[in-house]
Amino acid sequence: MNKNATLNKQETLSRFRESWSKNSILSTLFALVVMVLIQAVVQGINAGSFTGMFGKMWMAWLNILRNNAYAGVIALGMCFAIISGGIDLSVGSTLCAIGAALLYMLDEVNGPLAAMGITGPLTYIIAIVAALAMGALMGGLNGALVAYGKLPPFIATLGTMKIFRSVTQQLTQTFNPAVPAGFKAIASTRIGRQIILPIIYWVIMVIIMHIIFKKTAFGRQTIAVGSNEKAAKLSGINVAKVKMKIYALGGMMCAIGAIIYIARIGSMDFANAGSGYEMDAIAAVVVGGTSMAGGKGSLVGAFIGMLIIGVMNNILNTVGVPTFLCEAVKGLIIIFAVLLQKKDNN
Amino acid sequence: MQKINKSFGANRVLREVDFSLATGEICALLGENGAGKSTLMNILGGVLPADGGTISLDGKPVNFATPVDSLDAGIGFIHQELNLINDLTIYENMFITHLPQKGILLDKALMQSKTRQLFEKMNLDLDPNTMVRDLDASYKQIVEISRALMQDASIIIMDEPTTSLTDPEIQRVFAMMRTLKEQGVGIIFISHKLGEVMEICDRYTVLRDGNMVAQGLVKDTNPKALAEYMVGHEIHTESLKREQEYGEEKLRLENLSDGKHFHDISLSVRAGEVLGVTGLLGDGRSELFQTVFGAMGRHYTGQVYLDGKKIHFSNTHQALDAGLAYLPRNRKENAILKDMSILDNGSIVYLPKLVRGLFIDEKKQQEAFRVQQEELRIKMGDQYDLITSLSGGNQQKVVLAKWVMSSPKVLILDNPSQGVDVGAKEEIYGIIHRLAESGVAVVVLSSEAQEVIRVCDSSLVMYHGRIVGRVCGEDMNEKHIMYLATGGNQTEKEGVK
Numbered sequence: 001m002n003k004n005a006t007l008n009k010q011e012t013l014s015r016f017r018e019s020w021s022k023n024s025i026l027s028t029l030f031a032l033v034v035m036v037l038i039q040a041v042v043q044g045i046n047a048g049s050f051t052g053m054f055g056k057m058w059m060a061w062l063n064i065l066r067n068n069a070y071a072g073v074i075a076l077g078m079c080f081a082i083i084s085g086g087i088d089l090s091v092g093s094t095l096c097a098i099g100a101a102l103l104y105m106l107d108e109v110n111g112p113l114a115a116m117g118i119t120g121p122l123t124y125i126i127a128i129v130a131a132l133a134m135g136a137l138m139g140g141l142n143g144a145l146v147a148y149g150k151l152p153p154f155i156a157t158l159g160t161m162k163i164f165r166s167v168t169q170q171l172t173q174t175f176n177p178a179v180p181a182g183f184k185a186i187a188s189t190r191i192g193r194q195i196i197l198p199i200i201y202w203v204i205m206v207i208i209m210h211i212i213f214k215k216t217a218f219g220r221q222t223i224a225v226g227s228n229e230k231a232a233k234l235s236g237i238n239v240a241k242v243k244m245k246i247y248a249l250g251g252m253m254c255a256i257g258a259i260i261y262i263a264r265i266g267s268m269d270f271a272n273a274g275s276g277y278e279m280d281a282i283a284a285v286v287v288g289g290t291s292m293a294g295g296k297g298s299l300v301g302a303f304i305g306m307l308i309i310g311v312m313n314n315i316l317n318t319v320g321v322p323t324f325l326c327e328a329v330k331g332l333i334i335i336f337a338v339l340l341q342k343k344d345n346n
Numbered sequence: 347m348q349k350i351n352k353s354f355g356a357n358r359v360l361r362e363v364d365f366s367l368a369t370g371e372i373c374a375l376l377g378e379n380g381a382g383k384s385t386l387m388n389i390l391g392g393v394l395p396a397d398g399g400t401i402s403l404d405g406k407p408v409n410f411a412t413p414v415d416s417l418d419a420g421i422g423f424i425h426q427e428l429n430l431i432n433d434l435t436i437y438e439n440m441f442i443t444h445l446p447q448k449g450i451l452l453d454k455a456l457m458q459s460k461t462r463q464l465f466e467k468m469n470l471d472l473d474p475n476t477m478v479r480d481l482d483a484s485y486k487q488i489v490e491i492s493r494a495l496m497q498d499a500s501i502i503i504m505d506e507p508t509t510s511l512t513d514p515e516i517q518r519v520f521a522m523m524r525t526l527k528e529q530g531v532g533i534i535f536i537s538h539k540l541g542e543v544m545e546i547c548d549r550y551t552v553l554r555d556g557n558m559v560a561q562g563l564v565k566d567t568n569p570k571a572l573a574e575y576m577v578g579h580e581i582h583t584e585s586l587k588r589e590q591e592y593g594e595e596k597l598r599l600e601n602l603s604d605g606k607h608f609h610d611i612s613l614s615v616r617a618g619e620v621l622g623v624t625g626l627l628g629d630g631r632s633e634l635f636q637t638v639f640g641a642m643g644r645h646y647t648g649q650v651y652l653d654g655k656k657i658h659f660s661n662t663h664q665a666l667d668a669g670l671a672y673l674p675r676n677r678k679e680n681a682i683l684k685d686m687s688i689l690d691n692g693s694i695v696y697l698p699k700l701v702r703g704l705f706i707d708e709k710k711q712q713e714a715f716r717v718q719q720e721e722l723r724i725k726m727g728d729q730y731d732l733i734t735s736l737s738g739g740n741q742q743k744v745v746l747a748k749w750v751m752s753s754p755k756v757l758i759l760d761n762p763s764q765g766v767d768v769g770a771k772e773e774i775y776g777i778i779h780r781l782a783e784s785g786v787a788v789v790v791l792s793s794e795a796q797e798v799i800r801v802c803d804s805s806l807v808m809y810h811g812r813i814v815g816r817v818c819g820e821d822m823n824e825k826h827i828m829y830l831a832t833g834g835n836q837t838e839k840e841g842v843k
Contacts, residue, residue, distance in 0.1 A: 215705040217697045220686075224694055227685040234641060234674045234681065235695050235748065236666030295685035 077250030085294030139251020226294030422494025593617030622805030739770025
């Protein structure tokens with residue numbers, strides 16, 4: 001009886017180990033759980049009571065999810081780029097440029113739509129569609145440089161990152177319109193006294209992108225290109241088209257990020273908005289178990305990765321680590337995550 | 347090595363295997379893929395621990411826990427994938443594990459002179475200052491062997507050293523091996539090519555399913571007997587006879603040239619035909635058919651006709667849509683999607699056709715793959731396992747499956763049996779014939795004359811980017827093909843089409 005029990009235990013353990021090494025999502029999820037437990041302890045001590053802890057945790061989580069929604073959506077596009085063996089450094093600038101365009105179109109005083117006599121919800125719909133198209137176009141430019149110009153993605157998107165940002169800044173020097181309240185309602189309407197719409201949009205995008213990755217031919221082709229581009233080409237895959245789609249999709253994620261950003265914050269600082277998002281997105285993707293070498297990765301992982309970084313920030317703030325040092329800890333997490341991945345692969 | 351045992355989980359890979367090597371001897375280690383050769387050598391090289399058995403070196407028992415232990419004991423392991431750094435010179439590569447220093451700088455003079463001495467001793471005409479990048483595959487092989495010698499190796503393990511070499515290059519490596527032998531170095535030679543074993547080896551050991559099944563002197567045996575030991579049953583080297591019923595012409599090339607790899611190529615393949623294109627490595631046949639398949643861009647002159655219609659592909663997916671299929675050479679580099687499952691690898695070509703609405707119809711995908719799996723007799727575990735979990739032969743069948751699934755009109759197979767064991771080879775030949783009989787026009791590119799003879803109805807021979815002859819029937823023998831492939835008739839006639 002006893003012997004059987006130990007045998008069973010061993011079997012379960014080995015099965016667990018196997019699924020652990022096979023499924024990197026599990027280890028990412030485990031990391032998140034550990035972080036949340038640490039967070040609970042820290043918040044509990046901070047609140048001084050057990051019930052106080054729950055209140056603090058609730059508020060902390062709302063903030064983590066809300067504040068990371070923009071970069072979180074962008075990370076989904078980044079995830080595709082990295083799985084295909086590429087990268088997109090221009091995401092932050094793209095978000096900023098689309099944000100500026102949105103503000104311009106939504107301007108009820110001097111905007112082009114207002115001049116044509118279009119007002120109200122129709123303006124919002126037109127602006128949103130235009131923003132998505134602009135995202136696809138800007139991403140498509142990256143894609144064209146990578147796929148047809150045969151530039152390394154790092155270089156191509158480093159270039160467009162600079163271009164998008166500087167052109168946006170040049171064009172918006174004396175530009176500071178207000179966002180109509182109706183548009184702001186898209187992300188700022190309170191549900192049960194809390195602003196949770198950005199979180200909902202983020203989660204919906206995670207689900208949509210996960211399905212695209214797992215269920216469509218495009219998703220498989222993305223892995224194929226990242227796994228072995230030459231073999232993908234010799235399998236009759238239109239590699240250039242796949243890459244175009246990947247970067248265009250990335251641009252559209254930036255557009256969605258910009259829409260949420262404008263609707264939530266109501267304005268944009270064109271010099272700084274979105275800057276650093278590329279690094280946050282890359283960090284989330286990598287912490288989420290996606291290999292920088294391409295070929296494997298997970299959209300859900302990118303989501304969890306973003307949460308891990310968010311929780312970490314929250315813990316550091318609560319403990320009182322100086323703001324400047326928080327970035328160092330972020331850096332450590334990224335390095336640690338990749339070290340773990342390497343160990344898994346061995 | 348005595349009574350070596352090794353298991354991976356429940357899978358016993360080696361059972362009580364004995365192996366010995368004397369000084370100044372070249373011993374062939376033979377066996378099909380998965381017979382246990384690599385495992386045995388990895389145990390000797392300290393890469394894997396043995397479960398049981400003993401290893402003795404010069405009569406003394408030894409124990410290798412790491413590759414470094416084995417290297418220190420004088421065993422040099424030359425892996426199939428060479429471990430040289432292309433961007434460094436030969437002499438730097440020779441000393442890469444322990445770079446000698448003078449103060450804080452590298453002792454360049456010492457490295458150069460020691461390398462030169464070694465090359466002189468081995469009768470090699472090589473400049474130590476050459477960049478490894480600029481060497482051909484055989485010299486890279488030779489540099490790697492020299493590096494092992496530099497570390498005082500007395501035993502050298504060579505794992506399929508000749509797979510990517512051309513004939514003159516192979517001869518160069520063999521010359522080096524003979525010199526080593528004279529100097530008392532023992533060599534373990536792992537190969538699938540029996541002709542080479544007959545040529546260079548003194549003794550042989552054959553493994554099958556982890557058992558040592560035969561051992562003896564090479565001069566007392568012949569390739570056929572060796573092949574039978576490996577497979578366990580009789581195998582054939584003569585042509586496979588079949589009904590040759592041709593339909594209409596499928597693919598025709600007229601005066602195709604790209605100005606670099608191939609010149610003035612004209613040929614035609616009919617439905618149901620198996621046409622061989624053979625020659626030495628680097629004769630331009632791969633480039634020729636990759637161009638036809640649209641993988642090399644549009645840079646060529648001449649015409650390509652498919653089903654009588656003029657075509658001009660600049661992209662592989664256009665070729666695929668038109669009914670062309672090309673199975674590339676170098677499976678690992680050009681065909682395997684290592685991060686993807688067996689199922690995905692086997693259906694990646696046909697995937698766009700398996701989409702219903704927005705999503706892949708997974709049931710249809712599995713169904714389509716299962717048909718191929720049964721048809722091609724692919725031995726595999728779960729369809730969601732990674733492709734890399736399969737043996738070479740089964741990997742090759744999976745990549746073949748992805749093309750067969752697309753039901754092509756013309757199927758071009760570039761080295762279809764590369765790195766595949768004898769048994770799987772025969773199965774692939776059977777598959778090729780079944781496809782031809784179902785009306786596919788098949789082109790087999792191969793540098794193995796035996797393969798061409800065995801599977802093709804007739805064959806074109808290329809030499810330096812030109813077709814120098816067409817062989818069929820009686821003419822299609824190894825001697826004649828070799829004569830044409832080495833440019834034999836070029837001196838006699840000129841401008842042969």
